[in-house]
Amino acid sequence: MSGPLSARRDQTGDTEVKALRGVNLKIESGEFISIAGPSGSGKTTLMNLIGCIDTLDEGEILIEGRVVSVLSKEEKTTFRREKLGFIFQSYNLIPVLTAFENVAFSLQLLGISNGEIKERTMAILKEVGLEGMENRRPGKLSGGQQQRVAIARALVKNPVIVLADEPTANLDSHTGEDILKLMEVMNQKHGTTFIFSTHDKMVMDFARRLVYLHDGEFFSDERRE
Numbered sequence: 436m437s438g439p440l441s442a443r444r445d446q447t448g449d450t451e452v453k454a455l456r457g458v459n460l461k462i463e464s465g466e467f468i469s470i471a472g473p474s475g476s477g478k479t480t481l482m483n484l485i486g487c488i489d490t491l492d493e494g495e496i497l498i499e500g501r502v503v504s505v506l507s508k509e510e511k512t513t514f515r516r517e518k519l520g521f522i523f524q525s526y527n528l529i530p531v532l533t534a535f536e537n538v539a540f541s542l543q544l545l546g547i548s549n550g551e552i553k554e555r556t557m558a559i560l561k562e563v564g565l566e567g568m569e570n571r572r573p574g575k576l577s578g579g580q581q582q583r584v585a586i587a588r589a590l591v592k593n594p595v596i597v598l599a600d601e602p603t604a605n606l607d608s609h610t611g612e613d614i615l616k617l618m619e620v621m622n623q624k625h626g627t628t629f630i631f632s633t634h635d636k637m638v639m640d641f642a643r644r645l646v647y648l649h650d651g652e653f654f655s656d657e658r659r660e
């Protein structure tokens with residue numbers, strides 16, 4: 436990322452919120468980094484910029500050396516599909532699809548053969564601890580299990596970055612810790628960069644690097660290795 440970045444939210448009325456100001460961040464491949472800060476500090480805005488979901492006003496975002504902030508809407512969609520994995524606070528699984536189908540879907544969008552889809556989907560579901568539950572729909576899974584499906588869905592395409600906006604916010608602290616540990620194992624095993632946001636101290640403690648935002652500005656950037 437090359438900055439400084441700034442982004443505006445809210446075009447609905449006369450008010451204009453500068454959600455991010457002067458943010459400059461370089462994330463190395465394979466990092467396990469948390470974007471932290473109180474509510475309204477700009478965490479989601481920053482995650483959505485990196486995730487090619489929102490557009491920025493100033494600055495630019497580079498992923499693997501490519502300036503992604505100038506891509507068209509269609510190009511961003513393709514880039515997200517191929518290169519980025521997303522994990523959400525509310526899991527965002529498709530309720531009518533089974534765990535297997537939810538994960539397989541992200542590969543079907545990439546035009547991969549059915550045989551390979553099956554193999555990769557079964558393997559990743561096993562890795563996240565859901566062997567035997569492949570045919571359950573989200574409604575028949577606990578919150579933690581649903582988040583495991585979401586992790587599998589994000590990772591199955593071997594993305595460059597997994598972005599997780601408050602991934603444990605809907606889970607009890609014990610389950611939240613299990614999910615963070617799973618993310619940590621996946622980060623180490625696959626070398627995938629994980630960027631997760633939180634305002635929860637327990638979650639921050641898992642990060643190997645902690646970037647703290649306050650009122651849309653950088654407050655601190657701390658490495659703990």
Ligand SMILES: Nc1ncnc2c1ncn2[C@@H]1O[C@H](COP(=O)(O)OP(=O)(O)OP(=O)(O)O)[C@@H](O)[C@H]1O
Binds near residue numbers: 474475478634
């Ligand atoms: N859709 C929106 N319309 C208007 N203002 C918004 C919108 N989304 C965010 N904002 C504003 O942008 C700023 C940053 O919001 P953002 O959602 O990035 O914060 P956050 O750190 O993710 O907060 P939270 O912890 O509550 O999720 C805040 O001032 C917020 O009020």
Ligand SMILES: [Mg+2]
Binds near residue numbers: 478479
């Ligand atoms: Mg947020």
